[in-house]
Amino acid sequence: MDFNYPLLTINCSLLFPMPELPEVETTLRGIRPHLEGQTLRDVVVRERRLRWPVSEALLTLKDSRVLGLRRRAKYLLIELDGGELLIHLGMSGTLRVVDETVPLRKHDHVDLRLGSGKVLRFNDPRRFGTVLFEPAGEAHGLLAKLGPEPLDDEFNGEWLFERSRGRKVAVKSFIMDNATVVGVGNIYAQESLFLAGIHPSRAAGKISRERYERFADAIKTVLAKAIEAGGTTLKDFTKADGQPGYFAQSLSVYGRAGQPCLKCKALLKADRHGQRSTSYCPQCQR
Template identity: 70%
Template sequence: MPELPEVETTRRGIEPHVAGRTLTAVTVREPRLRWPVDARVAELRDKRIVGLRRRAKYLLMDLGDLNLGIHLGMSGTLRVVPAETPLRKHDHIDLHLDSGRLLRFNDPRRFGALLYLTDALTHPLLANLGPEPLDQDFSGGWLYRRSRGRRVSVKSFIMDNATVVGVGNIYAQESLFLAGIHPSRPAGRISEARYQRLALAIRSVLAKAIEAGGTTLRDFTSADGQPGYFAQQLLVYGRAGEPCPQCAEPLRGGRHGQRSTVYCPRCQR
């Protein structure tokens, strides 16, 4: 599944081609996505695209009086292509631009979404999200205060979008390793000082992933057709049994909250 860096990479790749353009029409070939595509989407005409921003894993296309919310789901991709580009299997939606190009949404598994949002920030899917991990509102103090009395594991805690958005399985493991925190430690039993280190680690890991173009995942390629390269820099994810890059102890792997987890039993406490 594309995580926050992949979605941000997609936004940065696409925005120069859509911001300031006019959305002239929308072709919906398959409305049966994760949620049915609102019939009003196909009726959109002559809408200026003010900009394209990201909230958590949602891309929000600002059309002035409304937003189109795009979620890539498990396998969705967006490409900017010439209007005459032949259709591929699973090309479900085309957003027609006045440049003569299309913003084409492809989603083999149909777990993605295209949402018609009259007020994006109050929509139930967006209203209760936590802070962005790279914004000033996110800090170790925020994590510490929110974690008090919580028995849930710290890994599950930071993967909760109500705590902070966009810290998926890959980046949770990497951040906890850098902060020296065991993934199964109860969130409410971690000091503020350690949460300060964790917040810094989350910022660092995500910023590097965005800069590198997103992690290479089987179902993701960036807007220009090139895969991301951050996977080459991962310290623990997918490396169970290999030596820890800090102490050489074999990294341990297992299931944690039904998700794979790799950690160092010596460096993470």
Template identity: 60%
Template sequence: MPELPEVETTRRGIHPYVEHNTIRSVTIRERRLRWPVSDELTTLSMALVHKLERRAKYLILHLPKGYIIIHLGMSGNLRVVENNTPIGKHDHVDLNMNDGKIIRYNDPRRFGSVLWVKDWESHSLFSKLGPEPLEASFNADYLHKQAKDKTTGIKQFIMDNKNVVGVGNIYANEALFLSGIHPKRPAGKLSKKRISKFVDHIKKTLETAITQGGTTLKDFVGGDGKPGYFQQQLKVYGRGGQPCTECKTTLKEIRLGQRSTVYCPKCQH
């Protein structure tokens, strides 16, 4: 599933072709995504995109009379293509730009969404989201306060979007390893010092992944159609049964919250 770095990579890739450009029209070939593609999109004509931003794993296009919200789901991607590019089997929605380019939404599994709303900030998708992990509001003081008295394991705690958005499974595994924290350690049992180190590694891990274009494990590609390369730097995710890069102990793989979790029994405690 595309996580925050992949979505941010996509935002940066399509930004030059979308922001301050005009959507001439929208073509919908398949409405049956996670939620039905909004009918209102077919009525858009010569709509200027004032801004393109990301909130959590959602991309939000600001238009004069509303907003387009795009979620990539499990396998979706947005690519910038020419208007004569052949249509693929899973190319479900096109934003036809006034300069002849197309922002094409492709989604083999159809778990993503393309929605039209009048006010995105009050929408139910966003009303209970925590802070962005790369913003100053996500810091040791905040996370230590949120974690106080919590018995939930730290990995599941940090992946809860009410506490912080966008720290998905891959990056939670990696940041916990770099911080030396066992994924099942109760969040409320971590000291302020360890929380501070963890916050730093979350930010650094996400920033590095964005710089590398995200992580391509199956079918993610950025807005330019290129894969991400962060998977070459993965320390634990996907490496269960292999030796730890630091101490050579065999990495252990377990399931937490129905997600694969890999950690080093020696380095993480």
């Protein structure tokens, strides 16, 4: 599939943090029981103009059977008997499972109508999301060259240490590179760096193997806790059942610049990495 579509150039990430891995994982767990084993009775596309145009192939999926759901990075993958749907929530996208009698809301762009009478409804006010289809036997180009999943065993301190050698880029930017590890976005990178005691501006190649071991463990801990809490509520994100995630109540540094560190009481500071603000503790993080 050719992904050389024109991309929108407005950088909305500075204003509207997108759903990250825990939010996507929470959505997956919420919708999976309602979709697996179901038949797509119909597919309705009301707006094709998302980040990439919604594939016209969706309209041919009537009577397809849902074989399973999984997540890769921040992508939701719905396996059908004729191929696979790839969904990305973008900046503001949500997926809800509702009765087909539920009235439409503004920005309800795509419906997957199920044999059960339920509808998987994709809503995306800013239209940075993605709904694509790949026929069986073809690979999603968007999934190529992705690094390991952060909660898998293959992701560890040794992986980070070896991959970082000679790298002068700030460790915050290094860890947010999907070739390094997938799904560690702005919120959870900051929280993990704080837990590991690593300054976000430190050069990736100057961090020891031992500190990377702590960092990898911190990433796993932070993400696992965020998933358990249902994600972080930031403006638009709600879980598949419409309820907000609660990890925001546990944030140590994200969005708290100028406030006291919860650990040492020093005032938190902020730097910028890749046009994103990064909060950290000048005492606890070195």
